[in-house]
Amino acid sequence: MGFIEGGRPLIGLPGRRKTGGQIEGFPEILDGLDVDLYVADYARAITAAGGIPVHLPFDVDPKDIGACLDGLVLPGGADVEPALYGAVAETDEMPPEKIRDDFEFALLDVAEANDTPVLGICRGIQLINVWAGGDLHQDVPQHAAFDDPPATLQHEITFTEGSRLRGLYGEHHTVNSLHHQTLKNVGERYRVTGRAGDGQIEAIEHVELPIVAVQWHPEMLPEASEDPLFKWLINATRG
DSSP: OOOTTTTTTTEEOOEEEEEESSTTTTTTTTSSSSSEEEHHHHHHHHHHOOEEEEOOOTTTTTHHHHHHHHEEEEOOOSOOOOOGGTTSSOOOOOOOHHHHHHHHHHHHHHHHHOOEEEETTTTHHHHHHHHTTEEEEOOOOOOOOSSSSSTTOOOEEOOOOHHHHHEEEEEEEOOOOBBEEEEOOOOOEEEEEEEETSEEEEEEEEEESEEEEEOOOGGGGGTTEEEEEHHHHHHHTTT
């Protein structure tokens, strides 16, 4: 689809929308203007793996942009709107952003229709699961290690035999933990392929399509430039 000269695939990367007034250091005159942002580690990891990160603003039609992408990364951020999985909010720690939920749901619709490889990270695994009909535990504070540096290793994950992730990482992998929600019931046509020691779901994979999602943040770990998960995504775009 969107491969450019040199064979580097185009990887879509949506983010968050804030106002200038929410960002320290912006001139006051820009307080009311919209600003799109995401943590740069995602773009760096995509680039290091061989892809070209492409910012996806909410103003474009997902059908138009999705058809131009070779892959998609759904990054971390705010909680998914509980109403999308038939629940009411139990916490206001990270208030939902409806515009982003709607936009990323539409991106997933296009990705599924086009067999586009997708990597979900943190909020990304939660959004994919809800999009597929699953639901979430809304507050799991023991996984919210927000007082430690992002790269701090917190716990080990065990991967399911035969899964893509076990092929990438081996049976076990030690990860960081920067989330307060986890998957509860897994959506249709997905299987659990990684769990933390306390049983919480840390990874899922589509049973057929090239969609993998994880609860930790590989892009924030010291070895992010060599992380096999981002390399999997780039390789998956090449068939």
